[in-house]
Amino acid sequence: MNLFRRKDENRQGTTLIEVLVSIAVVSFLSTTIYLTLTGAVSNMGESKQRVGAVAIANEKMEVIRNLDYEEVGIIDGMISGPMLALETVTRNGFDFDVYIDVRYVDDPLDGVDPDDLISTDYKLVQVVVEWEHQEKIDSVEFVSSFVPDGVETNMGGGTLVLNTMTSGGELVANVNVHLESIEDSPVVDYFTTTDFFGSLVLQGVPSQTYRISLSKTDYESVRTYPNPPESSFIPVNIDFYVDEGALNSKNFFIDLASDLVLKAINVADESGISGVDVELEGGKEIGSEPTTYNLNDTSTTDSNGEIDYDDISLGSYEITNFEELGTSVYKFIGSEEDATFDLVAGIDEEIELLFADENISSLYVTVLDDVTEELIQGVEVGLLGPLEFDQGSETQEDGTVFFPLTVDPPVLMENDEYAIEARINGYEDYVSTVDISDFTTKEVRLTPL
Numbered sequence: 001m002n003l004f005r006r007k008d009e010n011r012q013g014t015t016l017i018e019v020l021v022s023i024a025v026v027s028f029l030s031t032t033i034y035l036t037l038t039g040a041v042s043n044m045g046e047s048k049q050r051v052g053a054v055a056i057a058n059e060k061m062e063v064i065r066n067l068d069y070e071e072v073g074i075i076d077g078m079i080s081g082p083m084l085a086l087e088t089v090t091r092n093g094f095d096f097d098v099y100i101d102v103r104y105v106d107d108p109l110d111g112v113d114p115d116d117l118i119s120t121d122y123k124l125v126q127v128v129v130e131w132e133h134q135e136k137i138d139s140v141e142f143v144s145s146f147v148p149d150g151v152e153t154n155m156g157g158g159t160l161v162l163n164t165m166t167s168g169g170e171l172v173a174n175v176n177v178h179l180e181s182i183e184d185s186p187v188v189d190y191f192t193t194t195d196f197f198g199s200l201v202l203q204g205v206p207s208q209t210y211r212i213s214l215s216k217t218d219y220e221s222v223r224t225y226p227n228p229p230e231s232s233f234i235p236v237n238i239d240f241y242v243d244e245g246a247l248n249s250k251n252f253f254i255d256l257a258s259d260l261v262l263k264a265i266n267v268a269d270e271s272g273i274s275g276v277d278v279e280l281e282g283g284k285e286i287g288s289e290p291t292t293y294n295l296n297d298t299s300t301t302d303s304n305g306e307i308d309y310d311d312i313s314l315g316s317y318e319i320t321n322f323e324e325l326g327t328s329v330y331k332f333i334g335s336e337e338d339a340t341f342d343l344v345a346g347i348d349e350e351i352e353l354l355f356a357d358e359n360i361s362s363l364y365v366t367v368l369d370d371v372t373e374e375l376i377q378g379v380e381v382g383l384l385g386p387l388e389f390d391q392g393s394e395t396q397e398d399g400t401v402f403f404p405l406t407v408d409p410p411v412l413m414e415n416d417e418y419a420i421e422a423r424i425n426g427y428e429d430y431v432s433t434v435d436i437s438d439f440t441t442k443e444v445r446l447t448p449l
Contacts, residue, residue, distance in 0.1 A: 046133050050140065052091040053129040056098060057142045060127045064100075069148045072123050073102050076189035078179065078202055079123065085191060089129075099128040101192055104155065104203035105145070120155040120204040122147040157204040158242045161249040164198040164214060166345070167314075171198035172254055175216045182209040182226070182239055207244035212237075212252075218346075220257040220294075220313040225286065233287030256346035257311035262319075264305040264353045267333065267402045268362065272305020273355050275327050280309070282317030283343075314345040330355040331439060333364055336398050356402070358439045361413040363403040367395050367422055370445035375399025378424060379446070385418035385436070422446065 064072055064083065073081020079102045089096045106119040123146040130139040164175040173196045181188035186206055194200045213223040225235035242248045262280070264273040283295040293315070299307045319325070322339035325332035337351045356364060367379045381401050382392040389411065395401050404411050415437050422430040427446040434442050 046138075048092060049094050049096075049131050049133055050138070052094060053096055053131055053138075053140045056089055056091060056096055057127045057129045057140055060098060060100060061125070061142050061144055064125055064127075064144075064146070069123070069146060072125065072146050074100055074190075076187050077102060078188060078190045078192075078205055079103065080186055094131060097130045099126075099130070101126045101128075103192070106159075106201075106203050119159055120157070155204045156244065157206050158244055158246045158248050160200075160202045160205045160240075160242055161247065162194065162200040162212070163249075163251045164194050164200075164254055165251065166255050167253050172216065172219070173198050175214050175219070175252075175254060178213040178215075180211045180213070181206075182211060205242045205248075207242050209239050209241045211239050212250070214252055214254050216254065218256060218311070219254050220284070220311060222252055222254045231287065232290075233292040234289050235287045236285065255314050258314065258343045258346060259348040260309040260312060260317075260343060261348075261350040262301070262307045262309075262353060263350060264301045264325075264330075264355055266330070267354050267356050267364065268360070268404075269406055272301070272303070273327070273330055274301050274303050274305060276301040276305070276325060276330070276353070276355070277321070278307055278319060278325065278353075279321040280307075280317060281320055283313035283315045285315075312343070314343050316340060316342050325353060326355065329357060329359065331358045333441065334398070334400075356439045360439065361415050361436050362439050363413070363418070363434065363436055364439070364441045365395070365401050365403070365420070365422075365444055366441070367399045367401075367444045367446060369427075370447050376424065376427075376446060379444075380423050381444075382421045383418055384420075386414060386416045389413060389418070420444070 060083070067081070071081050073079035074083045074085045075081070077085060081102065083100050083102070084098075085100055087098050089098055102123055102125050104120040105122055105124045107121040125144050125146060127142045128139055130137055132138075162177060164172045166172060173194065175194045175198065177192050177194060177200055179188060179190045185208060188206065188210065192200065192202075211224055213221070215221050222237070224237045224239045225231050226239050228234065237252070240248070240250055262278055264276040265271070266273055277298060277300050279298045281293055281296045283293045286292055286294045294313055295309070295317070297309075301307055318340045320339075333354050333356050335351060335353050341349075341351065343349055356362060363383065365381055367376050367381065368374060369376055376399050377395055377397050379395040379399070380392060381395060382390075383403050384390055389404075391403055391405050391411065393401050393403075393405055404413050413436060416435075418434050418436055420430075420432055420434050420442065422444050424446070427448055430444055430446055434440065
């Protein structure tokens, strides 16, 4: 009987293993089939979108081919015409963004401006169709040249050359450029980009004044400004006038942008404080008489105690109401940064502004060298008081420590006299008393040995 029982147990064990292996094989095959089908469906969708995009681009180019040469252009474009510079087209349930650009080309075969008296030799048309697939942007691009009937004709206007670079002189490629006419004779509301070398050359630009705006992802925004009295300052970059029949050149400096966070913090528990008004000025100088910067803002901290500035310029900034910061409840007690601070291109910064509740018994201690007046980190500070209050801690990088310390359960202080001690190697020990009256500050000066 025992022998048969062992055989039955072995048979059952073998059967169980076979079932598990079968389940694993079926699961693997199912997963493989699912992934294959999913990939096939995704590829079919992408292929369907691409076919649709190509069809749309062909249709737009065919419409342009049926226009007379003089009509080839875009609405409010540098070369005026009936085509939309940007539109969204829905095809087969998919949305496509269609961009059309038309510009003159100065063919080098007969010389180039200024040696070539006619720089508007022919028109270059670019049609770009973009769509989103799996959270990525894909596109197709068609480019075609359109030449005038018979002898080339001077279409008037001037040649505009824009160069984009950083403040250090490094070329910045593919910068978005917006040219907007001021006089509107004719109306121009034209969008394009600089090339790989940070250059943009446009022929046949109507002679008038333009507002020029530059932008690029992760870079600051740059623009021109009108002269007084339209502006309250004399701009560094004045709205640009294009002379008829002339070569008009302008260099723009555009740098990597930075993100800045100003955070109001309660020193008692490091929580954020809402409702703090902050006045901030700085960045790049955009004008003089008076000196004017591209950021002049007043904002209020949100529920997290933060004010966020995204993609702002490098340069010097100042919290102009630094000494008046606070609310009806919270008193501003300082920051690791001064009222004036610098932002470096491409480097994000967070600045903490420290506050304390004026109506709660507490002590904010600042320890510094009595000779050099430098703040001292790592000083052991002890505080003794009523109700067996006994706490100690070390000063932070800014030479400060706050009482009561955050402990569980919380320990409260009351308005009364407390004994305070401070000690660190290289200095004489400090022993004194301090009267706590709601929020209280205390400066401790240590004498070097």
